[in-house]
Amino acid sequence: MGLRSIIRRAIARKKYPIETYVPAKLQMPENILEVSSSWKGLEQVIEDILDRFEIGRESCIEFGTEYGYSSVVFSNYFKHVKGIDLFTGDKHSRLKTDHFAEAKKSVAQYKNIELIKSDYRDYIKQDNQQYDFAHVDIVHDYKETYECGLWAVKHSKCCIFHDTESFPAVRRAVIDLAKDTGKQVYNYPYHYGLGIIV
Ligand SMILES: C[S@@+](CC[C@H](N)C(=O)[O-])C[C@H]1O[C@@H](n2cnc3c(N)ncnc32)[C@H](O)[C@@H]1O
Incomplete structure (x- = not known):
């Protein structure tokens, strides 16, 4: 990571503070996929978040x-x-490149996972269901994170956002979303940062 990037992130942390999420426990889930992902490490805090905020399963x-x-x-x-993913990257x-077939193959044994190849913009127009939990980890720009995040926050009890530490635009979107929806916001500052709106 370049010096410019380190400085930009440090400024964002100072300028846009979020209450730190301190887990009571870190728990490794039973099933983990052996693929490369910048999400690694966060799997240990999910159960703690679900327990703390009494999220349905x-x-x-x-x-x-x-x-x-x-x-x-x-x-x-x-x-x-x-x-939901374009499965073409961003x-x-x-x-x-298109990795829908590979993604389907890698999760095939987990029968409770349904993968849908779609732009979030099209998907959110036709789903009005409420979910216990939501996760936003798309392209890390403000506009997209806010737009997709607004739908996800309104359609779930708790919504988490990856990359609040590595992308100041995601951090700002998370703060604005919590303010605009009147919800609480926390940040778990490890593994590139996880914003939690509840
Ligand atoms: C950082 S990756 C997600 C990593 C994943 N959560 C993991 O655990 O490894 C971001 C993904 O967002 C998808 N994406 C970007 N823009 C999107 C959009 N407008 N609609 C749907 N998916 C999008 C990309 O195709 C890419 O696969």
Whole structure:
């Protein structure tokens, strides 16, 4: 990481403070996918978040699935997990080619995961269901994180956002979303940062 990037992130942390989430326990889930993912490490804090905020264990929706690392983490805790993704990558992701078939193969043994190849913009127009839990980890720009996040926050009891430490735009979107929806916001500052709106 370049010096410019380190300074930009430090300024964002100071300028946009969020109450730190301190877990009571870190717990490794039973099922984990052996694929590369910048989400690694966060799997240990999910159960703590679900317990702390008394989140139901029926349904979870995520936007930004890639190969399914985070989806498989959620599949340990929820009866049904939906993963919405273009499966073509974006300007911030390492992967830029169509990986839908590979993603489907990598999560195939977890029967409670449903992968849907769609832009979040199209998906949110036709789903009005309420979910226990939501996760947003798409392209890390303000506009997209806010737009997708607003739907996810309104359609779930608790919504988490990856990359609040590594992308100041995500951090700002999370703060604004909590303010605009009148919800509480926390930040777990490890593994690139996890914003929690509840
Ligand atoms: C950082 S990756 C997700 C990583 C994943 N959560 C994990 O556990 O490894 C971001 C994903 O968001 C997807 N994405 C970007 N823009 C999107 C959009 N407008 N709608 C749906 N998915 C999008 C990309 O295709 C990419 O696979």
